[in-house]
Amino acid sequence: MSNxxxxxxxxxxxxxxxxxxxxxxxxxxxxxxxxxLWIDAWRDMRRRPMFWISAVIILLVIFVAFFPTLxxxxxxxxxxxxxNSNGAPTGEHILGFTKQxxxxxxxxxxxxxxxxxxxxxxxxxxxxxxxxxxxxxxFYGGWLDSVLSRAGDIFFSIPYILAAVVIMSVFSAYRxxxxxxxxxxxxxxxxxxxxxxxxxxRVKQSDYVMAAQAVGVSNFRILLRHVLPNSIxxxxxxxxxxxxxxxxxxxxxxxxGVGLPNSxxxxxxxxxxxxxxxxxxxxTLIYPSxxxxxxxxxxxxxxxVIRDALDPKARAQR
Amino acid sequence: xxxPTTTPGARPLLEIKNLEVGFQSSDGIIPAVRGVDLTxxxxxxxxxxxxxxxxxxxxxxxxxxxxxxxxxxxxxxxLFDGKELTNYSTxxxxxxxxxxxxxxxxxxxxxxxxxxxxxxxxxxTIRANGIATGRKAVREHAIQVLREAGLQDADKRLKQFPxxxxxxxxxxxxxxxxxxxxxxxxxxxxPTSALDVTVQRRILDHxxxxxxxxxxxxxxxxxxxxxxxxxAEQLVVMYKGRIVEAGPSRxxxxxxxxxxxxxxxxxxxxxxxxxILSATQESATHSLSDLDYAPTTVTEGxxxxxxxxxxxxxxxxxxxAPTRRPDAIVxxxxxxxxxxRGQGKGSAGEITAADHVSFAVEKGTTxxxxxxxxxxxxxxxxxxxxxxxxxxxxxxxxxxxxAPLKGRSLLDLRRRLQPVFQDPxxxxxxxxxxxxxxxxxxxxxxxxxxxxxxxxxxELLDQVALPQSLITRYPNELSGGQRQRVAxxxxxxxxxxxxxxxxxxxxLDVLVQAQILKLLAELQSELELTYxxxxxxxAVVRVIADxxxxxxKGRIVEAASTDEVFDHPQEQYTKELLNAIPGAGIALGV
Numbered sequence: 001m002s003n004x005x006x007x008x009x010x011x012x013x014x015x016x017x018x019x020x021x022x023x024x025x026x027x028x029x030x031x032x033x034x035x036x037l038w039i040d041a042w043r044d045m046r047r048r049p050m051f052w053i054s055a056v057i058i059l060l061v062i063f064v065a066f067f068p069t070l071x072x073x074x075x076x077x078x079x080x081x082x083x084n085s086n087g088a089p090t091g092e093h094i095l096g097f098t099k100q101x102x103x104x105x106x107x108x109x110x111x112x113x114x115x116x117x118x119x120x121x122x123x124x125x126x127x128x129x130x131x132x133x134x135x136x137x138x139f140y141g142g143w144l145d146s147v148l149s150r151a152g153d154i155f156f157s158i159p160y161i162l163a164a165v166v167i168m169s170v171f172s173a174y175r176x177x178x179x180x181x182x183x184x185x186x187x188x189x190x191x192x193x194x195x196x197x198x199x200x201x202r203v204k205q206s207d208y209v210m211a212a213q214a215v216g217v218s219n220f221r222i223l224l225r226h227v228l229p230n231s232i233x234x235x236x237x238x239x240x241x242x243x244x245x246x247x248x249x250x251x252x253x254x255x256x257g258v259g260l261p262n263s264x265x266x267x268x269x270x271x272x273x274x275x276x277x278x279x280x281x282x283x284t285l286i287y288p289s290x291x292x293x294x295x296x297x298x299x300x301x302x303x304x305v306i307r308d309a310l311d312p313k314a315r316a317q318r
Numbered sequence: 319x320x321x322p323t324t325t326p327g328a329r330p331l332l333e334i335k336n337l338e339v340g341f342q343s344s345d346g347i348i349p350a351v352r353g354v355d356l357t358x359x360x361x362x363x364x365x366x367x368x369x370x371x372x373x374x375x376x377x378x379x380x381x382x383x384x385x386x387x388x389x390x391x392x393x394x395x396x397l398f399d400g401k402e403l404t405n406y407s408t409x410x411x412x413x414x415x416x417x418x419x420x421x422x423x424x425x426x427x428x429x430x431x432x433x434x435x436x437x438x439x440x441x442x443t444i445r446a447n448g449i450a451t452g453r454k455a456v457r458e459h460a461i462q463v464l465r466e467a468g469l470q471d472a473d474k475r476l477k478q479f480p481x482x483x484x485x486x487x488x489x490x491x492x493x494x495x496x497x498x499x500x501x502x503x504x505x506x507x508x509p510t511s512a513l514d515v516t517v518q519r520r521i522l523d524h525x526x527x528x529x530x531x532x533x534x535x536x537x538x539x540x541x542x543x544x545x546x547x548x549x550a551e552q553l554v555v556m557y558k559g560r561i562v563e564a565g566p567s568r569x570x571x572x573x574x575x576x577x578x579x580x581x582x583x584x585x586x587x588x589x590x591x592x593x594i595l596s597a598t599q600e601s602a603t604h605s606l607s608d609l610d611y612a613p614t615t616v617t618e619g620x621x622x623x624x625x626x627x628x629x630x631x632x633x634x635x636x637x638x639a640p641t642r643r644p645d646a647i648v649x650x651x652x653x654x655x656x657x658x659r660g661q662g663k664g665s666a667g668e669i670t671a672a673d674h675v676s677f678a679v680e681k682g683t684t685x686x687x688x689x690x691x692x693x694x695x696x697x698x699x700x701x702x703x704x705x706x707x708x709x710x711x712x713x714x715x716x717x718x719x720x721a722p723l724k725g726r727s728l729l730d731l732r733r734r735l736q737p738v739f740q741d742p743x744x745x746x747x748x749x750x751x752x753x754x755x756x757x758x759x760x761x762x763x764x765x766x767x768x769x770x771x772x773x774x775x776x777e778l779l780d781q782v783a784l785p786q787s788l789i790t791r792y793p794n795e796l797s798g799g800q801r802q803r804v805a806x807x808x809x810x811x812x813x814x815x816x817x818x819x820x821x822x823x824x825x826l827d828v829l830v831q832a833q834i835l836k837l838l839a840e841l842q843s844e845l846e847l848t849y850x851x852x853x854x855x856x857a858v859v860r861v862i863a864d865x866x867x868x869x870x871k872g873r874i875v876e877a878a879s880t881d882e883v884f885d886h887p888q889e890q891y892t893k894e895l896l897n898a899i900p901g902a903g904i905a906l907g908v
């Protein structure tokens with residue numbers, strides 16, 4: 001680098017160039033694999049046993065809900081004999097019998113569809129309402145935000161279980177899966193809306209939103225293309241966890257006697273019917289409760305895994 | 319590295335030998351500091367200079383054993399005042415920290431606890447270090463600390479909370495806390511990087527006086543070579559965890575021997591602007607090329623001085639026949655008033671962010687709007703971009719008033735006028751790949767079909783010197799400088815005439831900054847672009863702008879050609895700003 005021996009003053013130290021070879025300024029170093037938030041999150045998730053455990057349980061539950069007859073040949077209602085009331089397990093009836101003498105395992109298997117449907121319908125409802133309210137309130141702000149947020153606050157201030165009890169009592173003639181889902185969902189969405197609104201308020205400050213405005217992208221398109229995709233991560237976490245909560249809510253309502261009619265098979269109904277015999281025949285209560293707990297736990301665990309994977313701070317600490 | 323400037327036999331205050339620091343990760347230990355040797359004598363000031371990731375801050379935190387998270391000292395020794403600090407236990411280190419080694423952190427905004435009064439936090443330090451005991455003595459000492467830190471009404475200030483202090487005042491408090499126990503060594507990690515230049519200058523002056531009076535040695539961490547040379551006798555340049563050059567500051571600036579140091583010297587805007595200044599002052603008739611500055615010594619870096627020289631030469635050549643080009647932007651009496659919710663009852667306050675601002679930008683030239691934070695420079699930029707509505711006044715783009723533009727004609731304006739923003743990490747949507755990001759303006763303006771858009775994106779990537787393979791990649795795979803290139807490519811997609819650069823290079827390391835400035839200059843001459851350059855950094859202005867508007871508190875206080883403003887500043891404020899450019903105090907023997 002020097003033509004002549006450069007004059008080096010006293011105490012002037014220069015490292016040999018070989019020690020730290022110069023690299024081009026701002027050289028581009030690309031990983032083999034592409035990377036963005038979702039790709040990274042997926043890579044992170046699939047390394048965790050918790051993800052696989054909860055995924056397998058969730059898939060199993062869904063499978064059972066769609067094809068109950070693959071898991072049990074015993075009809076859940078038609079074959080009930082009072083002679084078997086609260087009976088112990090026998091060869092074909094692996095979990096024993098209910099008070100009515102029906103097969104517990106078969107009832108759990110056939111009740112899966114009901115519980116899961118309530119969970120899914122409630123989740124769809126709360127997510128759609130939550131996204132609509134949260135997105136418009138957060139993105140457009142001003143009076144629209146005031147109106148939507150206050151509306152959300154009103155719904156939020158009423159415990160959704162209480163509200164659902166009231167609704168189900170009023171519409172006692174129309175007790176079915178849709179009505180109960182509606183009753184739960186209509187008061188459960190403000191949580192989603194709040195989470196999304198807060199995230200949108202943060203994201204809409206980004207320079208890329210301003211850059212898009214400066215290009216002339218319409219507001220609605222900015223919301224759809226830039227703001228929503230970058231704000232949706234916490235909503236997914238909330239949604240996954242609330243799916244579990246909705247299943248619990250259905251069980252709670254059925255347990256209280258304002259849920260689904262007794263003729264509809266659901267875990268909640270079975271738990272409700274079993275309470276009188278808790279001391280004499282605990283299995284009638286334990287098995288449907290276990291099915292409920294494991295399912296709900298799987299959804300909550302999945303939510304936690306997704307949250308960890310999407311939160312870069314949590315990831316940096318590992 | 320021995321230091322012959324000191325008397326033989328004198329024991330150095332701090333002697334670091336072969337220090338190795340690594341960060342534990344899932345793939346093993348990643349080295350951050352590799353074999354650093356460093357000697358600091360009592361009462362001396364030593365600056366460590368380097369870019370982000372060079373290991374300069376890691377070295378500093380290793381001394382006081384405050385390495386973040388997974389950081390570990392993996393080898394070497396740190397001898398402080400005869401004590402081997404690497405062997406010290408956490409408890410022993412707590413006695414050293416604060417009492418014998420003071421620390422001034424980088425960000426004054428987050429380093430004072432907002433729920434406690436400032437006085438409480440100063441008193442806490444005094445008590446923890448056993449400087450004074452007893453309520454009264456501690457309080458008196460705290461008042462003295464704040465007074466020393468240069469705060470007026472120190473006794474009243476004690477009761478106030480951090481949010482009632484400006485950034486500069488907070489940093490004064492932190493310096494006061496750092497020096498409260500008269501430590502032998504003060505570590506200042508980028509103490510003024512978050513502050514305005516004029517505030518930076520006052521605070522560093524103050525720090526210098528204080529430490530000289532107390533006799534505290536200072537270890538100064540900075541990314542700014544000019545600042546380092548101005549403030550420290552000894553300079554250490556770090557690169558990739560190693561020291562590449564060390565020695566007396568003047569010596570290194572005038573005679574940088576390691577190619578990396580040469581790159582840094584060539585790319586530092588503060589030094590470049592200083593060189594131009596001294597050259598023009600020496601003799602107005604001299605051509606800049608008379609300077610015995612040899613750009614050939616720079617092997618691969620980017621030479622800002624050469625770029626600036628070129629610009630000046632070009633200007634002089636053009637100056638012979640002053641053909642005034644039409645104005646691309648004309649701003650008349652632009653005013654923006656923000657209404658803020660009153661703090662007291664009924665006092666609905668107003669803030670005038672821009673106050674009757676008028677200026678014009680000639681086609682194909684660069685006009686810089688310079689000002690400190692809160693001067694209203696970004697507000698002006700946003701109004702020109704039609705992202706904010708002016709309260710009053712007029713903006714003409716190519717002679718057309720933009721206020722009434724809507725729909726189709728607004729879209730047409732947007733095509734000709736594009737922005738590049740400051741934060742490289744926030745200016746790209748992290749979930750869209752680079753290709754889609756650059757193509758978005760084309761899509762919105764329905765320019766061409768899919769194939770032609772793709773071709774244009776590839777062409778743009780070439781123009782900003784990025785590989786075409788980036789088209790399917792995502793922003794988080796790129797560095798800050800590369801993201802800023804993508805942002806520039808997006809801005810250029812519609813072939814605009816005017817680009818508004820809002821602090822577009824402020825967040826970048828010096829070398830990368832120089833690279834982007836060079837790219838901008840090339841693009842300007844190639845595409846005949848008009849730049850409106852918003853910045854707080856006068857040094858950068860000197861290097862790239864033709865005309866300058868200096869803003870203060872919403873008003874333009876001075877507007878003239880760059881040479882005019884730098885050589886014959888009229889306003890006191892401009893003079894202050896110019897004096898505050900780091901490195902302004904160094905008499906460079908160019």
